[in-house]
Amino acid sequence: MKIILVGAPGSGKGTISERLIENGYNHLSTGNIFRKLAKKENDDTADKLRTFMTSGKLIPDDFTNEVAKKEIMELINENKSFVLDGYPRTEMQANFLSTICKIDQVYFLDVDQSVLVKRITGRRSCDNCKKIYNVFFDQLKPKQEGICDVCGHLLSKRKDDNEETVKQRIESFEEDTMPLINYYQKLGILTKIDGNLTTDEQLEIILKGK
Numbered sequence: 006m007k008i009i010l011v012g013a014p015g016s017g018k019g020t021i022s023e024r025l026i027e028n029g030y031n032h033l034s035t036g037n038i039f040r041k042l043a044k045k046e047n048d049d050t051a052d053k054l055r056t057f058m059t060s061g062k063l064i065p066d067d068f069t070n071e072v073a074k075k076e077i078m079e080l081i082n083e084n085k086s087f088v089l090d091g092y093p094r095t096e097m098q099a100n101f102l103s104t105i106c107k108i109d110q111v112y113f114l115d116v117d118q119s120v121l122v123k124r125i126t127g128r129r130s131c132d133n134c135k136k137i138y139n140v141f142f143d144q145l146k147p148k149q150e151g152i153c154d155v156c157g158h159l160l161s162k163r164k165d166d167n168e169e170t171v172k173q174r175i176e177s178f179e180e181d182t183m184p185l186i187n188y189y190q191k192l193g194i195l196t197k198i199d200g201n202l203t204t205d206e207q208l209e210i211i212l213k214g215k
């Protein structure tokens with residue numbers, strides 16, 4: 006199965022992806038890839054990526070497509086099931102993706118804007134294994150404050166999780182990514198998921214679509 010998760014910042018794409026990995030899926034998050042690339046020091050590309058990401062703007066399509074294609078082709082060549090988290094994010098990216106593989110299902114995680122802000126401000130992630138937590142929801146809190154349950158490393162807030170950047174990220178989603186809902190609906194492969202359901206309930210819907 007090849008699936009896409011579309012949703013606003015904080016809608017739960019990464020959280021559901023963690024559960025899909027436990028169910029045999031490979032996970033490809035362009036956000037995670039870009040955060041890793043942006044860490045390089047004395048590197049022009051890293052500087053540019055940081056500028057886009059800290060302002061909440063999308064990375065240009067050509068660069069994004071090139072990065073995504075390399076990873077997706079590896080998964081296709083190995084005949085793996087995968088979940089694309091945060092890619093594609095524009096119609097141009099969706100058109101490009103359609104030239105390299107056929108997607109089975111697209112899940113749109115539909116969450117109200119007021120909920121998104123609470124989720125993003127409460128999010129903490131592990132610096133080491135990247136596991137995602139939330140300090141505002143009991144079932145998503147780490148057992149020990151500030152420490153990852155899985156690997157014991159420190160948890161931190163993402164650099165782009167400040168109020169100003171979140172506003173721009175939500176705007177980019179509304180303008181550039183929302184048109185994809187129509188795009189995939191027309192292809193008959195879109196399923197809308199209530200983002201207020203628990204992660205378990207959302208997972209059940211996705212796994213049933215297998």
Ligand code: AP5
Binds near residue numbers: 016035036065125
């Ligand atoms: P990316 O890393 O993809 O960020 P995003 O789209 O803004 O989404 P987030 O990771 O913030 O949220 P999420 O949906 O994964 O939610 P999560 O599961 O963490 O992209 C970052 C940047 O990279 C972009 O701004 C852009 O610059 C660039 N970029 C990336 N891809 C690109 C592309 N294709 N093109 C161009 N540029 C690109 O959950 C959030 C919180 O809510 C967590 O604390 C979690 O515990 C909690 N939560 C999750 N589910 C639930 C639930 N069901 N109930 C209650 N709480 C929940």
Ligand code: MG
Binds near residue numbers: 020036
């Ligand atoms: Mg994410």
